[in-house]
Amino acid sequence: MLGVPVVAFTVWGLADNAKLFLSTAMNGLTLAALYFLVASGFTLVFGLMRNVNLAHGSLYLLGAYVGYVVGEWTGSWLLAVAAGFGSAALFGLVLQVAVFRFMHGEDLRQTLVTIGLSIMMADALLWMFGGEIYQFDPPRAIFGRTTLPIVEIYPTYRLVLLAMSAAIGVLLWWFLNRTRVGMMIRAGVDDRGMLAAAGVNVQFVFAVTFAIGAGLAGFAGVVGGTALSIAPGEDTRYQLASLVVVIVGGMGSVVGAAIGAILIGVAEQFGLAYAPTYSVVFTFVIMALVLAFRPQGILGRRT
C-alpha cells in the first residue's frame, strides 16, 4: 500500500534528475546514521529501564563540548571522540547510580528528573561555553571529498559517518546477542522481575546500560558535531530526533532504531530537497501515521 507511491516517486526522481535524487538519498542515509547513533542509546535505556531520558540530548551536547576541549588541548580528533564517549558515559553512570537507582519503578518521576536536568545542563553549558559555534578539526584524510558514480563529488566525512554508524550497529548487536551482559540486558527488557529472580545483579546491568546509552550520545555529539558544528539548541534538536526515531522504530529495539532512523533521515532530506518549506513537518507526519496504525512502533512490542 505504501510501496506504490514510494516506487512511483523513485522512478520519477531518477528520471528527473538522477544526480539530485541519488545525492539526496545518500544524504538521507548519512543523516540517518547520525540519528541512529543518538537514538540507539535512548532506546536502549528505555527498553531496559523504562526510563524516558529527556536529558539524552543534553548528554549529546555535553560529550560534544568536552570532546572539543580535549581535542583542542591534545590536538587529536580521535582522542576527542573518546573523550566525548567517556565523559557522557561517566555522567550517565553517576546519574544512574546516584539518582535513578532510588526511583526504581517511578517512571514519571525519573522522566521529570531528566527534564529538570536537561534544563539545568543546557543553561550550564551555555554559561560555560557561550553562544558561539564550535567546529572540530578532524584529520584531513576523512574531511575532504570523494568521487562517486553519478553523484560525482560527495563529502568523505558523511561516508565515514555512515561506516562508523554501521560499525557501531554491528558492535551493539554483537554486544547484545553474544555477550553475557548483553544477554542479561535482553532478558531484562523482556522481564525485569525474572532477571532479578534469577540472581542477577540488576543494578549492575542497569548501570552498564545507562553508561553505554549515555556514552553513545556523547560519541554522537563529537561525531555529529564534526559534521554539523556544536551550538546551543543542538541538544533539543537531537532529543526530538531521537524521540521521533524511537517512536517510529519501536521502543527498546535497536534494530527498530535503525529502521526508524533511516525512515526519518531519508524523509527529512527528501523533504528539504523537493519541498523545503514543510520538510520538518514530513517527519512528524510519518510519526503520526505510525502512531495511527501501529502505536508501539514498527518493531516495538506491546507492553
Add this chain to the structure above:
Amino acid sequence: MSAADWRKAMNAGAGRYAWNAGAAGRRVTTHPSPRPSPLRGEGEVAAGAWARWIGRRVGARHVLVLLAVLIYPWVATPFFTYQIGAQSLALGLIALSLTFLAGYGGMVSLAQMTVAGIAGYMYAIFATSGTTEISLRWPWGLAVVLALVIATVCGTLIGWFSVRTEGIYTIMITLAIGVAFYYLAQQNYSLFNGFQGFQSVMTPAVGSVELRAPMTFYYLALFWSLAGYFFVAYLLRAPFGVALQGIRDNPRRMSALGFNVTAHRVAAYAVAGAIAAVGGILMVWYNGLVSPGSVGTSWLINILIIAVLGGMRHPIGPFVGAIVFVLLQNFAVDLVGRERFNLLIGGVFLVIVLFSTDGLLGWWAQGRRYVQGQFHRGPGAALTQRRGQ
C-alpha cells in the same frame, strides 16, 4: 457490589507517590455524601440541608482564599494585578488541564500548551489583529466560540493519537506532536503567518468596558479559573471522574468491568482540551499576540513544570505552581541575574521532584501532618498520623 465497595476496591492499589499508576492524591471518600435535594420537603428544611452541606464542605481556609483573590486587585498595583495575578490565573488554568489529565487520568500530556496555542491562533485568525491579510475580523464572540471548538477538537485528536499507548510513552508522543505544531506554525504563512505570528491581537471590549484593563482582565481570568477549578472538582466526584481515576489505577480491571477505557481517556483529553482552550484565549488576550514562540518546547515544558511544582493531588496545585513560576520569572533578575533564570527554575524543579512526593502541596501536606502529629502526642498519635494520610 455497592458503589462504596467498588470505590474502595479501585483505590486499594494506590501507592505513596502521586506519580505512580495509583496516586495517593485526592482519595475518593468511601461514603457518598448526602446531597440535600431541594425537591424533598419544604423550602426551610432544604435550606437548612444546604447550609449543613456547605458547612461540611467549606472550611475557613476556603473562605479566606476566596476573599483574598477577590480583594487582591484592590490592594495590589496594576502591574501586580495584571502581570502577576492575571497571568498566574491564565497559566494555572492551562496547567489545571494537565493536572486533570496527569494526576487523575494518569496521562502526562505535554501538548496542553499546544491546544491553548491553537485556541489563541484560531482567535487571532477569526478576530481582529495586526495581520490584516489573514485575520477575518469577525465579531469577537463568534471568534471565541469557534476558537474554543476547534481547539477542543484538536485536543481530542491529540488524545486519540496518544491513548493507544500506555504510561510514559504519552509524554514522548505529546511532546513530538507539540513540536510538530510549532514547526507548522513557524513555516506556514498563509494561515499562521509563520515566524512573526499575529501581533496586535485585539482584546475585545464589552460595551464600554475594556477587557484589557488590569482589574477587569484579572476578574475575567479569576472567573474562568474558578469555573475551571469547580468544574474539575465536580467532575472528579462524578461517575466520569471516578471511572477515570479507576482507569488510572488499573485499566485492565476497569476494562473487565465493562468500561470503555479508550473512550474514557479520549473524553478526558477532550475535557482537558476545553479547559486549556479557555486558558489559551485568556493568554492571547493577555499577551496581545501569539507566535510560534508561544507554543515552542520551552512553553510546553513550562506548563509541566508549573503543574509539578504545585502538586498534582488537588486542583489548586497548578494555580499555586503558576504563582511561584510567575514570581520567579519576574523577580529572578533581582535575585540571581535573569540570564541564569533557566538554571534557577530547573534547580527549583529538580529539588521539588527529588524531595517532595507531590510538589508544594505535598510539602504542605507533610508539614500539616507533622504539625498535627506534634499536637496529638499520645498513644493514639501514631494511628492518627497514619490514617490522616
Add this chain to the structure above:
Amino acid sequence: MKSLKRRLLWVAVGAAMLAAAVAGGATAQAPVVKIGLLATLEGPFAAGGQDGMRGAELAVKERGGMVAGRKIEIIKASSDAKPDVAVNATRKLVEQDKVDIMVGPLSGSEGIAVKNYSKTQPNTTFINGSSGAQATTLVDPSPNFFRFNTEGAQWMVGLGDYAYKTKNYKKMALIAEDYAFPYSQVQGFMTEYCRLGGRVTHKAWVPLGGKDYSSVIAKLPTDVDALLVVLGGADAVNFLTQYEQAGGNKPMVGGSITVDQTVLNFKGKRRESLLGTPSAGPIADRYEGADWKKFVAAYKENFKDGFPSPSLFAYVYYINMKAALDGLDAVKGDLSGGQAKYREALKTLKLKTPTGEVTLDENRQAIGNTFVTEVAKAADGEFYNKVVKLVPGVNQRLGMSKADFDKVGLGSRDVPNCP
C-alpha cells in the same frame, strides 16, 4: 510637670525631623533618570545580547554616568527572543520599576511586540535596542517608539549595485533562512539588483534551525554567476564547509552577518576562498573613520572580556543609548509634561555616530550610512572586511517613494522577485 516635659520632648523630636528634612533637602540632587535596558540574554542569542549590553554601558560610561546634571541608573532585564517574554520584561521595567526611558529589545519580532506595548504607555519613551524588523516602523508605527539604527533591508543597499556592475554577477542563486530578517536583507539587495537587470533564478529558503544543507546544495543551479548567501554565524560556517565538501566553487555575496568576524575566524581551508566576498552592513571592522577607531578603542579598553572587535549588537545598542542620552542633554534633563519635549528633541536629533550622522524619518526610523565591504587579508594575516563603498543617507523605503514602496510591500518569500 509631666505634660510640659512631654511637650518639650515632642518639640525636640519635631525640630530634629525638620532639621533632617532641611538637611536632606539641601543635599538632595536632581532625581535619578532611570533607563531600562532589555536584551536577549538567554538562548542562542545570548552572546549578542551580552555584547549589546556592553555597547549600551559604553554609552553611559562615556558620559561618566551623568546626563544633564542627573545621575543615570540602568535597570537590566533579559528575554529569550520570544515576543511574549519581551513584553513581560518590558512591562515589569516600565510599570514596576518605573523607568523613564526604555532601550531594547534585541530581535525583530520582539521589537514589534514592544512597539505595540509602547502605544499603551504614552508617558514613557521607547528606544530600540537592535531589533531590525521592517514592520516595526513601517507598519502601524508608534508615536513614542524610536529607532536610531538602520534595519536589515537598509543594510544591504549598495550591494546589489556593486555585485551587478563591479563584480559582474548577472545571474545569482539565493540561499537564506526562512524568516523575517533574511526577507528584509534580500529585499534590500534585490530591489537594486533587479532594477539594474540582474536575475535571481533560484531561491532556496531553508527552514529555521536547519543545519544540514547537503540537499539544498545538491539542488543549486550550476549556471549562475554567484550565490547570495544570507545565513548567520553557525549556519554560515556549516554551509561553507558543506559547500566546499560537495565540490562547490561559485563565488559568494554575503548578507550582513554572513561574513562577520565569527565566520571569518573559524578554522578550515574554506577561509581562503572567502577572500573577495562582498557584503554590506552598518559597520566594517577596520573602517578608517576617526570616530569609529575611537569607538573600537573605547570598547576594547572597557571590556577586556568582550569580543576582539565590537559586534553589530554592541554598535547598535551603543548608538541607541547614545541617542537617548543626547536627547536628554538637549532638553536639559526635562522629562516633565509626559516627556513631550524630550520626544520632540529626539525626533529632530542629529545623532553623531561612529559611522556617520543619523537622522530620523517621519516614522521615527533612522536614516543612516551603509558600508559595502569585501573580505580582505590584512598584513598580519588576519581576515577582515575592507570598506569599498560608503552609501550615505539610506532610508527605509530604499530610495523609493512611499507610493512605490507600498505597492511592493515588505520583504517576503516572493517579494521581490526577478527570476
